Amino acid sequence: MHLLYEGAALAILVVLLFLRDIRATLVSAAALPLAIIPTFAAMHYFGFSLNILTLLALALVVGVLVDDAIVEVENIERHLRMGKTPKQAAIEAADEIGLAVIATTFTLIAVFLPTAFMGGVPGKFFESFGITAAVAVFFSLAVARLLTPMMAAYFLKPHPTEKAKQPERDGWFMRHYMTAAGWCLKHRFITLVAAIAIFVASLQIVPLLPKGFVPPADTALTSVTLEMQPGSTLEESYAIAEQARRLLQPLADVKQVFTLVGAASGVSSGPIAEGGGADVRKATLTVSLTTREERSRSQTAVEAEIRQTLKPLPGVRYTVGSGGSGDKMQVVLASDDGKLLLTAAQRAERDLRTLQGIGNVVSGASLQRPEIHITPNYARAAELGVSTEALGQVVRVATSGDFSTRLPKLNLPQRQIPIRVQFDESVRNDLDTIRQLRIPGRNGAVPLAAVADVQLGSGPARLDRFDRMRNVSIDVELNGLPVGQVTTMVDKLPSLATLPPGVIRQSSGDAERMAELFGGFGGAMLIGVLLIYIVLVLLFHDFLQPITILAALPLSIGGALLALLLTGSSFSMPAVIGLLMLMGIVTKNSILLVDYAVMARERDQKNRVDALLDACHKRARPIVMTTIAMSAGMMPTALGLAADPSFRQPMAIVVIGGLLASTVLSLLVIPVVFTFIDDILVGFRKLSGKFKHAEPTLP
Structure with a gap:
């Protein structure tokens, strides 16, 4: 829980540093409890407990919860600086920013909800996490659209008239950013090629990352x-x-x-x-x-x-x-031929011990233990009237006692103690004595030696089967190595690369769940992107401009993967959850830019370049504010300040790395992508106009 408190405090501190207004900060901070408390009610309805995943969802989205309120309050502050009254500023600012706030929130929900319906073991992790995060983000939208403008209208103070009349001077960051944005718009092709090169280079990081299912816990x-x-x-x-x-x-x-x-x-x-x-x-x-x-x-x-x-x-x-997960991997061999399976397992175990950096290698093949083999002579037993059941019962009771359900019990006040009666150990180890055990027959008891052959031998302690085939499981202790790296080394071993006919290798353990995870991740990511696109089409009433917004997704991948590489984290389930979360968050920057650029062209009748530069100028501050607030909210988790950060830390690292990279690149690349999409839109309109003029007129 203290991660939640620390993240919330850091997010509020960032708002205070940017706005430098206690009242505006309090209005933004009010969104946190007002969004989290109703989330607890929703968790109770869905039957979720306060566990590591639900608390992790709240700790990671704590910066996102204040995001919508920050955008609203910052826009209201900008209108206040124009000399408007707080009520007028709240009404006009909320109306101006409303579509962008709704779009950013519903893209997050469109990413989180599909993950809650993934199958398999990974789906059990994603279910409570995805629903909790989606519900919390939805309540943050309700607070930002309903309560934040109302609180700002009655809580904020109007700016002095003299100060409002003075033109606002840009700071050092804004002046340099506007210069860079203008240069990128003048050199569109260079900027686009550089962005594509960065994306391709970021994909080259993937082979360098260790892969696993769940990091080993401490x-x-x-x-x-x-x-x-x-x-x-x-x-x-x-x-x-x-x-x-x-x-x-x-x-x-x-x-x-x-x-x-x-x-x-x-x-x-x-x-x-x-x-x-x-x-x-x-x-x-x-x-x-x-x-x-x-x-x-x-x-x-x-x-x-x-x-x-x-x-x-x-x-x-x-x-x-x-x-637990992350401690070991399993190599499972199966066959219908027991001897062939044992030989293959021994060869595989011998090769596995040659791998460098791993721990112990333990084969599940049952060791041969000493046994007394009793082979009935069925013809002689039938002649003497001795049944196999009677023979087995006498031997069982004499050597190991009866079945536990048949044992007499000593009743004590708090428990029952089973009473097991068996021969003394010295007698059980004497074959001659065992041969003289009396077996009830038709004409009286006969010695065991008269109806069975009794010899000392050896045999396996147990037989393991999977899908009706005998199998041997070999456990390899990972010793801190990622399961993906060890799996790659194991696959190259000669004994496992060329198994004898009749012996197959079955997927099991963390390796099987890791393959299931990455398969489900691809499907969840595709569904998430499609849902984001559908939501944006419905909100913007345009099929092409949402592509501009989605361009922020590949720009964030490089930062996320680079952050994993620099911190030495593996690409595992927490990192996958972080990437899915990142998909919804990074579209926020491009939504704010595109929404204002479209509005500036339609409302103020500006040309394309001026509208884009105006959007960059007006929306750069809230974009940077929300990015730093979200990063600050996740920073305690990324630094591993909790008791066991093994599961939470990679997730926060991915989100922070991707968010920072996407913010820097989106502020420069998204306006350029907007111009190319707009050129395509203009081309379609010209083409459709030509077709209309070419239609023959009816006489």
Whole structure:
């Protein structure tokens, strides 16, 4: 929540610095609570909670919420400087800027709402985020159009008459900007070619960016899963787990270690929770770390040290990490031939261990464990009247006890304790004793050896299947590397590039979700652009000028990608959400410019160049104000001032980088694009005029 407060305070401070008027600042700032509080009611209606995604949506749009009010108030201030009364200035300014404010807000809604209907795992992330952001932006529009002009009319003061009569002098920034804008309009082709070159160059950044699904989180909590060799007893597992605990406890940044022996479970699940599996040769160590503010390194670096520390443990498989997204990737092989699958999995595991920079490589192929194989002699059993069910029940009860549902229970005041009766361990390990187990038959009990062959052997602990095919999953710990980079390295390995016939590789884990994310992102982006275009056509009653407004989209991509590259962030789900959000925001600048240029040509009868320069002069200030206010509102998130910024930070970095680049380029390029679109429009009109004159007249 403090990110929301800090972002709001910075956005209001930017307004105060530009307007230098406490009253105007308060009118603009009133839009924040008046837009956010109704959003909470909408969240309650949709069943959303205050979680990381909904709070993130509010924290990121906090600068956007004050955006509409800033544009309204700045325009009212400009009319006040003309000597008008506050009420007259509010009415005329609100009428003048109304279409642009509505257009900017509905383009944002047109981007956010489609993301709420994406499918798959990414869609679960986008749903609450998109709806919350869209509702908040809609309420900001309602406040800006209904309450802000009314508050300005009765709260702002008229400017002194002498000051209003004096012509307003442009500052240093405005003078230099108007010079640059005039130069670009005189050299239209050079400006257009430069803009296209910048866009093409920005696309070259994409291969340089690491790609992933979700960045690894820093929760100050990790786990170590130990798997001992087959046949290990609970006492042996406890001794190894205790040895591992003694190795980890002295490490810097480790606060405490909780050991669970005889079960394998994740960080968020206990010994009886879903996902916990009882196995005497497995143990889980839950490691609590110091908070992110108290340590000088990331959780990934601490986990890398834990891996190095546990290397001396003999005969132990171990994995380090909480098991969340961004911690590991999975390589899944499947086949109907068990032996062929095991051979392919062993080759793949051997090659995976040669990759540089990754953590442990753990194969899910079940290890061979010692077993007692009992093979019934069906002819002899039928002769003695021994059923297979009776044989299996006697062996099961003697060696491992009965099924848990059939066990007698000791009733205590708070719980029930199952009573398991089985042979002593020394007896269970003696084949001769097991052979003498008495099996009920037709003419009395007979020894097990009389109806079955009992031998000591080995076999897999379990068989995993997916789509009715046996499969082996190999977990590769990413050790802080992006899943896209590791996937590229894995795909080049010989054992996986040329799998034997009958063995296939199935997509799974973060790699599968990453492909699903980028596929859904392309569809959501296309729908968003189409909806923005439809909204602009309906508002401007023109099919060509909305293309001018959409030209701001490619101009923002370079800044967003460059910001990711400079900060070392990966192109993952948070960055995708940021790009989608950026699509709606960056059109604001071009909407303000195009709207005023069209109005200046129609109302003031100015020529094209004069109308564009007047639009640049009148709208540059609110464009820069809203850009800096939105960037300031997202700055605490981009700086990673929260507890765990791994998910929020890339999103804010993308938006700020794209917004700044788009603002600088839009102020110069959009007027030039307007002239080219206008030339096309004039050409169409001339062409349609020729066709009309060429029509034959009826006698």
